[in-house]
Amino acid sequence: MNKTQVKNHVIWSLIATCFLIAPPLQADNHGEAADALAMESSICALNDGKTIEDLDGFFKVFKKWAKKNDYNTFLTVNTPLYVGGKIDIPVLMLEFGSYQELGEGWDKIGENGQELLASLDDVVTCSRNLSHYFPMHSSESMDSDDERVLVVNWCGRHEGVSWDDINEVHAGWSFNENIGHAGLIFPALGVRNGDFPGEFGHLRVYPDAAAMLAEQNKISNEEGWRQREKYFDTSAKCAGGNAYLQSVVIRPEES
Numbered sequence: 001m002n003k004t005q006v007k008n009h010v011i012w013s014l015i016a017t018c019f020l021i022a023p024p025l026q027a028d029n030h031g032e033a034a035d036a037l038a039m040e041s042s043i044c045a046l047n048d049g050k051t052i053e054d055l056d057g058f059f060k061v062f063k064k065w066a067k068k069n070d071y072n073t074f075l076t077v078n079t080p081l082y083v084g085g086k087i088d089i090p091v092l093m094l095e096f097g098s099y100q101e102l103g104e105g106w107d108k109i110g111e112n113g114q115e116l117l118a119s120l121d122d123v124v125t126c127s128r129n130l131s132h133y134f135p136m137h138s139s140e141s142m143d144s145d146d147e148r149v150l151v152v153n154w155c156g157r158h159e160g161v162s163w164d165d166i167n168e169v170h171a172g173w174s175f176n177e178n179i180g181h182a183g184l185i186f187p188a189l190g191v192r193n194g195d196f197p198g199e200f201g202h203l204r205v206y207p208d209a210a211a212m213l214a215e216q217n218k219i220s221n222e223e224g225w226r227q228r229e230k231y232f233d234t235s236a237k238c239a240g241g242n243a244y245l246q247s248v249v250i251r252p253e254e255s
Contacts (some may be wrong), residue, residue, distance in 0.1 A: 036169045038102040039133035039185060042093040044126040052079070054123045055091065059249050066114055069108050072252045073097035078150050078244035081209070086194060091124060094150075096133060097252075118244030129190030133203070135183040136170065142180040142207060146248040150183070155238040156247070169235050178215045181205040197239040205246065212243065 046052070055077070064073070078092040097105065109117055120126075142148070157166055175182050185201035206212040218224040232238060 006244075015098065016253045020161050024199040033100075037096050037133045037135070038099045039131040040093075040095040040128060041131065042095075042126040043089050043127045044091040044093060044124040045088075045091055046124055047122065050123045052091075052179060058120055058123055061119070062116060063250060065113060065117050066250055068151075069112065071105050071108060071250075072101045073105055073250065074248070074252060075250040076150075076246050076248050078246045081149065082241075082243040084242065085239060092244060093126070094246075115231075127190070129195075130188045131191075131201075132186045132188050133183055134186070135181070136173070137175040137182040139177075142205065145180070145207050146199045147153060147208070148246045148248075149202045149209050150244045150246040151206070151212065152244075153202045153238050153241040154196050155200060155202060157236050158171040159189060161235055169230045169231065176218075178211040178218075179204055180207050180211075198237075202211070202238075202241075 046055070059077070069130045074096040078094060081091070095102070157163075162234065172185070181204070185203055185205045186198060186199075206215070215224075219228060
């Protein structure tokens with residue numbers, strides 16, 4: 001593994017093993033639990049007359065600014081692939097980093113990135129929220145994969161199910177070669193009750209659409225549905241997964 005891969009894997013290794021409000025969840029390799037990451041979600045719509053190409057143009061400028069200003073986060077842009085439930089999210093930007101890195105990033109934007117932020121606002125109109133992201137699994141194979149597929153499924157515990165109960169269920173999960181990253185999302189700031197269809201979200205990142213659909217094949221044709229239905233029946237009620245095409249815009253080593 002080269003130096004660039006090592007630095008990138010550090011971020012996604014922080015994206016690799018934990019849970020919230022309950023004792024730490026262990027990863028499928030049963031290693032020590034990692035700390036949570038800050039996860040910023042920007043739900044955006046293109047402004048009138050603007051296109052995704054205009055947004056790409058903004059990010060070309062932003063990447064240069066980020067490198068010059070030592071802006072160290074992991075930023076992705078996600079566009080709908082399979083989305084239901086009357087969800088209208090033309091562009092979803094997800095940004096990951098330590099709480100310190102994300103906070104320092106906003107401070108740097110405040111100091112000398114106001115024009116940059118204004119240029120983004122010219123292209124898209126966004127609402128932002130902050131979540132705690134607790135990693136459960138991370139694959140080194142994703143270190144250089146910039147075009148992937150994201151799936152998010154929001155869930156809530158059944159009545160009588162404690163955080164300890166559901167933590168124990170999650171701790172028993174393992175992840176196969178189709179899944180690049182897996183973790184749990186818990187809202188923190190910029191969110192009110194009812195904004196999301198659940199208490200927490202399951203996040204999965206697949207290396208490509210073929211891997212995502214291979215996982216669906218396991219559910220439908222290889223009895224993977226049994227574990228899923230057991231989870232739905234005994235642990236949590238889930239809204240259903242929405243899938244997005246994900247592009248990596250910035251990796252920490254590029255800053």
